[in-house]
Amino acid sequence: MPDLTYRVVIRACRVLFRLLGLRVEVSGAEHLPVAGPAVVAANHASFADFAVVGLPGVQRGRLVRFMAKESVFRAPVAGPLMRAMGHVPVDRRSGAVAARRARRLLRDGEVVGVYPEATIGHAFHLKERDDLRLGAAHLALASGAPLVPVAHWGLHRVLTVGPRVSLRRGRWVGVAVGEPLHPGPGEDAADLTDRWHAAVTDLLADLLARYPDPPVSPRAAWWWPAVLGGGAPDARHARRLDHEAVQRADGLLHRARRDRRDSGAGTERA
Numbered sequence: 001m002p003d004l005t006y007r008v009v010i011r012a013c014r015v016l017f018r019l020l021g022l023r024v025e026v027s028g029a030e031h032l033p034v035a036g037p038a039v040v041a042a043n044h045a046s047f048a049d050f051a052v053v054g055l056p057g058v059q060r061g062r063l064v065r066f067m068a069k070e071s072v073f074r075a076p077v078a079g080p081l082m083r084a085m086g087h088v089p090v091d092r093r094s095g096a097v098a099a100r101r102a103r104r105l106l107r108d109g110e111v112v113g114v115y116p117e118a119t120i121g122h123a124f125h126l127k128e129r130d131d132l133r134l135g136a137a138h139l140a141l142a143s144g145a146p147l148v149p150v151a152h153w154g155l156h157r158v159l160t161v162g163p164r165v166s167l168r169r170g171r172w173v174g175v176a177v178g179e180p181l182h183p184g185p186g187e188d189a190a191d192l193t194d195r196w197h198a199a200v201t202d203l204l205a206d207l208l209a210r211y212p213d214p215p216v217s218p219r220a221a222w223w224w225p226a227v228l229g230g231g232a233p234d235a236r237h238a239r240r241l242d243h244e245a246v247q248r249a250d251g252l253l254h255r256a257r258r259d260r261r262d263s264g265a266g267t268e269r270a
Contacts, residue, residue: 005084006063013051020158021169023212028177028203029056037106037145038180040064041136041196043126043204044115046155053150056177057111065105066113067098067135088112092246095135106143114139116193119246120161123238125225126151126204129197131239137192146180149196151203153211157223161245164222174207 017024032038042053050066057064063085070089073079082089088105090098102112114136117127140147154173159165178199183192208228215221215230224230233241 003063005081006086009081009085010054010058017051020167020171022158023170023172024052024055024175025172026055026059026175026177029059031177031179032056032060032062032111032148033146033180034060034062035109037109037143038062038111038148039106039136039140039143039145040111040113040148040150041116041200042113042150042152043200044117044120045124045153046120046158046160048155048159049115049152050113052152052155052173052175053113055175056150062111064111064113065102067102067115092118099135099139102139103142106139106145112139112145116196119242121238122161122233122241122245123225123227123235124153124156124160124223124232125227125235126197126201127242128235128239129194131242132193132197134189134193137189137196140181140192141183141187141189144183146182147192147196148180149178149199149203151176151178151200151207153204153207161241172212174211176203176207178203 032040040053040057042049050064050068054064054066065086065088067088067090068082070091073082073087073089086105088098088101102114105112116132116134116136118133121127136147139145152173152175154171156164157166157171158173181192181195181199208225215224218224218229219231222231224232226232226234232238
């Protein structure tokens with residue numbers, strides 16, 4: 001696998017963490033198997049999630065191959081790096097190709113990273129169960145790999161939807177890994193996703209309970225969850241914002257594809 005590029009990127013992320021003064025704490029890394037296939041499934045709150053969700057893997061000598069939307073792979077800088085690191089592009093209209101590639105990686109004993117929430121949530125808390133995708137559970141069931149729940153919180157204060165970007169130093173970022181979830185007899189993807197949702201809910205609750213920098217005025221803090229009295233959108237409002245963000249992204253993708261087709265047709269006519 002293309003590990004050299006991946007390890008260079010890891011070093012670059014560590015340098016960036018130091019420059020930003022991020023206080024990253026990882027707990028439960030021992031729950032990630034040191035060998036064999038595993039499906040890491042995490043919540044999605046920042047454009048840079050992969051940089052912290054992959055940390056438990058690094059601590060265990062593993063590299064996580066993330067499933068990410070295909071538009072990232074077309075970006076001038078990120079695209080070549082994503083491909084060189086062996087990540088998996090996902091076409092939101094049809095994920096069959098990505099699923100087959102992820103299953104091959106698992107058969108080879110790799111760790112595959114998946115975001116059941118699919119898109120960054122505007123609530124900065126875990127989405128409702130009905131809003132989750134079942135892909136991570138399907139991969140675990142099809143491959144026999146354990147589903148490893150991972151929760152993280154705090155990175156959205158650095159980079160997230162909005163867009164919101166902050167270079168303020170000293171942010172705390174917590175990452176927590178839960179015990180692997182092994183499919184039980186007769187369990188389907190929905191059942192396994194239910195257990196993942198419950199596990200990550202508990203992990204997030206613990207991260208928030210020990211968050212060292214809670215807001216003085218929660219309602220004025222855009223980044224603090226509404227379920228804790230914060231200024232972030234509540235679940236209903238966040239669901240609408242999430243849906244609108246997906247529609248905008250799909251619209252841009254559709255226009256880009258149409259422009260490429262039109263450009264190709266024009267070239268042929270010339």
